Amino acid sequence: MLKNLTIKKASALLKNKQISALELARAYLEVALAKNQKLNACLEIFARSAEKQARKIDDLRVVGESLPDLAGLPIILKDNILLYGQIASAGSKILKNFRAPYSATVIKKLKRQGVIFLGRANMDEFAMGSSTENSAFGVTKNPHDLTRVAGGSSGGSAAAVAADMTVFALGSDTGGSIRQPAAFCGVVGLKPTYGTVSRYGLMAMASSLDQIGPLTKTVADAEMVFQVISGQDRLDSTSIAYEYKPLRNFNLKNIKIGIVPEYFGQGLDAEVAATVKKLIKRLGQAGAEIVEIKMPHFKYSLACYYLIMPSEISSNLARYDGIRFGLSRRRGQGVWDIFAASRQAGFGDEAKRRIVLGTYALSAGYYDAYYLQAQKARRLIAQDFKDAWSKVDIVLGPTTPSTAFKIGENTSDPLQMYLEDIYTVPVNLAGVPALSLPVGRDKKGLPIGAHLVANHFTENKLFALGKEIEKII
Amino acid sequence: MINKKTVKHIARLARLGVSAKDIEKFQKELSAILGFVEKLQELDTTETEPMAQATETINVFRADKARPASERFRKQFLKNLPAKEKNYIKVPPILE
Numbered sequence: 001m002l003k004n005l006t007i008k009k010a011s012a013l014l015k016n017k018q019i020s021a022l023e024l025a026r027a028y029l030e031v032a033l034a035k036n037q038k039l040n041a042c043l044e045i046f047a048r049s050a051e052k053q054a055r056k057i058d059d060l061r062v063v064g065e066s067l068p069d070l071a072g073l074p075i076i077l078k079d080n081i082l083l084y085g086q087i088a089s090a091g092s093k094i095l096k097n098f099r100a101p102y103s104a105t106v107i108k109k110l111k112r113q114g115v116i117f118l119g120r121a122n123m124d125e126f127a128m129g130s131s132t133e134n135s136a137f138g139v140t141k142n143p144h145d146l147t148r149v150a151g152g153s154s155g156g157s158a159a160a161v162a163a164d165m166t167v168f169a170l171g172s173d174t175g176g177s178i179r180q181p182a183a184f185c186g187v188v189g190l191k192p193t194y195g196t197v198s199r200y201g202l203m204a205m206a207s208s209l210d211q212i213g214p215l216t217k218t219v220a221d222a223e224m225v226f227q228v229i230s231g232q233d234r235l236d237s238t239s240i241a242y243e244y245k246p247l248r249n250f251n252l253k254n255i256k257i258g259i260v261p262e263y264f265g266q267g268l269d270a271e272v273a274a275t276v277k278k279l280i281k282r283l284g285q286a287g288a289e290i291v292e293i294k295m296p297h298f299k300y301s302l303a304c305y306y307l308i309m310p311s312e313i314s315s316n317l318a319r320y321d322g323i324r325f326g327l328s329r330r331r332g333q334g335v336w337d338i339f340a341a342s343r344q345a346g347f348g349d350e351a352k353r354r355i356v357l358g359t360y361a362l363s364a365g366y367y368d369a370y371y372l373q374a375q376k377a378r379r380l381i382a383q384d385f386k387d388a389w390s391k392v393d394i395v396l397g398p399t400t401p402s403t404a405f406k407i408g409e410n411t412s413d414p415l416q417m418y419l420e421d422i423y424t425v426p427v428n429l430a431g432v433p434a435l436s437l438p439v440g441r442d443k444k445g446l447p448i449g450a451h452l453v454a455n456h457f458t459e460n461k462l463f464a465l466g467k468e469i470e471k472i473i
Numbered sequence: 474m475i476n477k478k479t480v481k482h483i484a485r486l487a488r489l490g491v492s493a494k495d496i497e498k499f500q501k502e503l504s505a506i507l508g509f510v511e512k513l514q515e516l517d518t519t520e521t522e523p524m525a526q527a528t529e530t531i532n533v534f535r536a537d538k539a540r541p542a543s544e545r546f547r548k549q550f551l552k553n554l555p556a557k558e559k560n561y562i563k564v565p566p567i568l569e
Contacts (some may be wrong), residue, residue: 084550101549196525208526237533238526303510314487321488323564328555335565336488344490349498350550352489356480356499357506373513375523380516382524414502415509431527456527 002031002164006253007073007221007387010167014072015100017061021072025054025116028074032118032165037142040152041159043079045088045119048075053116055121060114071114076166077119078157080127080203081212090203091123091135091153094320094327095347104201105236106170106212118166120322121156125348126317127151127177127205129440130420133411134350136230141407142184144446148404151181157215158185169215174206175305176399176424178213180434183399183449186438188466189215190222191424191455194431195224195240198233204313207238209305209428210223219437228461231443242457250464253287256392257465262298263397263423263451275440276398282472283396291392295384300377301426306418307361307374308429320346353414365379382430389455396425399436399449427453436461439473475504 013019029047036042057072077083080090082100084107089095103111110117123430124134132140132155140155142148145164149158154171158181161169173191176294182189190213197212223246232241264273268459284290322328322342329341347355361370388395395447401422410417427434433456436449450469454461480499484491491499542550547560556563 009511084545098553099548099549101553206559234535237535238528238530240528240530297516298514300513303513304507307510307513318488318498325553325555330556333565335567338565339488340490343488346490347489352491352495353502353507354498355487355489356483357503360475360479360483360503360507363483363486370515372511373512373518374514375525376518376521377513377516379521379524380518382527415505418506418509429527 001425002027004165005167006217007070007167008214008226010073011069021054021057021061021116022051022361024072025050025074025118028118028164028166031163032160035163035165038146039159039163040122041136041140041156041165042076042119043089043137043156045124046086050116050118051259057114057116058132064171068069068113070110070150072116073168074116074118074166075110076119076121076157076160076169078154078169078171079123080172081107081170082201086120086311087122088203089137089419090127091125091132091137092348092351093136094342095325096327098135098325098348102201105198105233107201109229119344120453121154121160121169123156125351126203127153127172127174128313128350130176130180130417131405131410133407134348136348139407142404144186145300145404145444147406148446149184149407151184151404153177154215155181157414158182158187158189161185161215161217167217168221170212171215172202172205172210172212173428174209175309175428176421178215179424179434179449179451180420182215182436182439183447184404186447187215187217188219188222188438189213189436190226190459190462191427191431191434192226192230192459195238196230196242196457196459198231198236198239200216200233200235202285204310204316207316208312209309215274219435219463219470222435223463245460247460250468251287251462252283252468253381255394255465256289256291256394257283258291258392260293260295260298260397262295262396267401267419267422268398269402272398272400272402272448273440276450279439279469279473280396283469286468286472293388293391295388295406297377297380297384298426301381301429302418302422304374304377304381304429305421305425307370310354310358311371312358313354313361317351317355350414378429381426385426385430385432385453385455393461395453395456397451399423403442403444403446403448415417433459433462434457437466437468437469439469475500475507
């Protein structure tokens with residue numbers, strides 16, 4: 001029953017009283033508890049509180065209350081989003097026992113809808129990674145092949161949706177952390193425009209790049225969730241006054257799709273390339289205009305990202321000091337010993353690596369050559385996108401260079417792992433929205449994702465084209 | 474190329490304890506990553522303004538006014554403290 005269930009369908013079943021919220025929650029809990037043994041998608045499943053929440057929704061419905069669309073629908077949260085009173089570890093030993101003292105703004109919005117919180121999803125430590133192999137609590141396995149990664153850093157969220165452990169999930173995306181696991185697991189993932197979704201209550205990784213977004217089974221579901229979680233929040237000063245409006249009268253014949261040769265360059269798997277090219281051809285046959293465009297600074301994106309992101313990390317992770325929360329080592333003499341020992345014991349390798357790299361890039365004597373130069377390169381990359389929007393509505397390419405790789409395949413070489421994000425990173429640097437959706441499988445049966453990018457605040461174009469693609473593939 | 478002394482110095486700046494093994498590992502890995510990002514130097518950016526974030530909003534102000542924390546926040550916040558005395562955070566002496 002859960003196999004083809006979407007937010008849209010489940011919401012209709014609940015509204016028509018064909019199923020109760022409690023029955024739905026129990027069905028998902030049963031699957032989640034059973035499948036998690038093998039997948040390790042969830043760090044915790046809130047069985048008891050989820051049933052309690054579901055009963056409340058059923059009670060309201062019985063007395064004839066008119067409820068929001070998402071009422072009674074189960075969600076799984078990435079473990080860096082705060083839900084009051086629950087552990088939020090961010091996949092790190094340093095926050096293993098940390099309980100959220102408040103709820104994120106997105107959580108408050110979902111609570112008002114009556115969403116059922118089913119569990120918290122595994123992730124790379126502090127969202128640093130592309131495979132969840134950097135989680136302090138074990139790797140998440142890909143539901144399509146247990147010897148392969150689910151992607152990352154929102155790997156637990158993507159695997160949970162793909163394995164029918166929940167109807168939908170939330171993730172966070174700093175350089176591809178929603179879209180890449182969505183592509184690897186065969187689900188839909190949205191990285192919204194920077195500033196449309198409040199980051200209040202999301203643990204900061206790289207604040208100028210981070211955004212919360214949904215992972216769902218369909219594009220229409222992603223649209224529904226985005227509509228609910230977006231909007232200005234006075235608790236996040238980078239959030240922007242914005243109200244989502246769906247696109248009316250969308251017609252493929254009026255749309256221009258941009259193809260960037262660099263997205264099909266060296267390092268791209270042949271089967272992934274063929275699948276995405278086939279999709280482009282079909283869109284062209286269906287009436288869309290296909291335009292080749294240039295992005296001359298695309299090749300600098302990853303280098304730019306690997307300076308800006310660690311710099312912001314080195315600053316943001318300074319708060320984990322063993323004084324106010326989290327793991328604390330107090331063997332030393334003074335407060336400085338507490339800082340150094342707690343951070344050494346609590347952080348994993350990738351977090352340490354990025355803290356050191358970022359501190360180096362920001363330190364006196366290197367700031368201009370590294371951080372400042374990266375910020376300038378960032379403007380050039382953002383300008384490439386601006387130039388693109390004068391010619392096309394959407395840029396289309398593959399989400400990832402390959403399908404899901406084997407567990408352990410990329411762990412020995414950090415640089416190799418960083419190349420995973422090559423197509424997704426430019427989007428975060430420019431702050432534009434992007435959607436990954438499944439468009440096929442390779443010969444091994446592993447999902448392939450297509451990556452749609454649009455101008456700031458035009459998520460509606462992504463959803464409209466995404467829905468068309470779902471129809472024609 | 475980054476040397477061991479620099480790694481040690483940077484780790485100290487970051488208040489991060491590191492073992493001899495860590496230093497050796499980070500020296501190699503950071504050198505490789507810095508080699509990779511080196512290609513940004515070939516960009517001519519003399520006329521380019523730095524970009525700090527995408528929406529480039531500036532000076533979002535709010536009133537400088539304390540908002541009392543809720544009782545449920547206080548309760549959970551205090552529970553998270555690694556060391557406390559009554560309702561205070563406990564730290565070692567900072568000044569002699």
